[in-house]
Amino acid sequence: GQNIDQPTEMTATEGAIVQINCTYQTSGFNGLFWYQQHAGEAPTFLSYNVLDGLEEKGRFSSFLSRSKGYSYLLLKELQMKDSASYLCAAKGNFNKFYFGSGTKLNVKP
Amino acid sequence: DAGVIQSPRHEVTEMGQEVTLRCKPISGHNSLFWYRQTMMRGLELLIYFNNNVPIDDSGMPEDRFSAKMPNASFSTLKIQPSEPRDSAVYFCASSLAGDNVLTFGAGSRLTVL
Numbered sequence: 001g002q003n004i005d006q007p008t009e010m011t012a013t014e015g016a017i018v019q020i021n022c023t024y025q026t027s028g029f030n031g032l033f034w035y036q037q038h039a040g041e042a043p044t045f046l047s048y049n050v051l052d053g054l055e056e057k058g059r060f061s062s063f064l065s066r067s068k069g070y071s072y073l074l075l076k077e078l079q080m081k082d083s084a085s086y087l088c089a090a091k092g093n094f095n096k097f098y099f100g101s102g103t104k105l106n107v108k109p
Numbered sequence: 110d111a112g113v114i115q116s117p118r119h120e121v122t123e124m125g126q127e128v129t130l131r132c133k134p135i136s137g138h139n140s141l142f143w144y145r146q147t148m149m150r151g152l153e154l155l156i157y158f159n160n161n162v163p164i165d166d167s168g169m170p171e172d173r174f175s176a177k178m179p180n181a182s183f184s185t186l187k188i189q190p191s192e193p194r195d196s197a198v199y200f201c202a203s204s205l206a207g208d209n210v211l212t213f214g215a216g217s218r219l220t221v222l
Binding site for chain 2: 010018031033035041043044048050059060070089094095096097098099100102
């Protein structure tokens with residue numbers, strides 16, 4: 001079966017660093033994705049890892065360990081506009097994407 | 110490109126009524142996905158199509174739900190009859206097979222009274 005786990009909610013301070021963890025278990029594995037979703041809006045693509053290691057994109061970085069079924073999203077220099085839900089998704093066989101329930105990040109001044 | 114276009118954006122209906130949600134994927138994308146999002150269950154994959162053919166509908170909750178993709182630029186998700194527990198935001202997403210990015214539409218917020 002498929003299982004994607006991530007924390008429900010986190011709070012961090014503007015300017016700080018926050019790490020959102022995700023563990024996954026899927027039938028087949030073809031990549032780990034992070035999406036950002038602001039309240040009332042559609043999810044938008046943030047990052048993608050298929051090999052182990054860290055991928056950096058500006059203030060956002062994503063890490064993957066396939067042997068551990070583990071990923072994290074690292075957000076640096078937090079801004080108020082980063083308040084959103086962050087969805088972890090694993091791509092399984094046959095082009096199927098499985099999403100976690102999302103981590104709601106609250107950024108406080 | 111205008112992105113993935115969904116309609117209606119909001120629908121309020123009464124239990125027992127038929128609901129039809131529509132989606133126009135990004136031109137050139139050949140994979141189309143229907144998801145449902147609720148607070149309790151998050152984003153659930155209902156069905157997806159490759160080249161207009163349904164590949165996996167195991168996520169469709171029950172026979173009241175059906176989806177079609179008559180051509181590469183249009184898909185529908187139908188609920189008949191609708192029930193209050195169907196209330197959710199329904200997202201359509203498309204991608205190019207072999208690409209790794211799903212592009213989501215703005216969603217259709219359904220409320221069944």
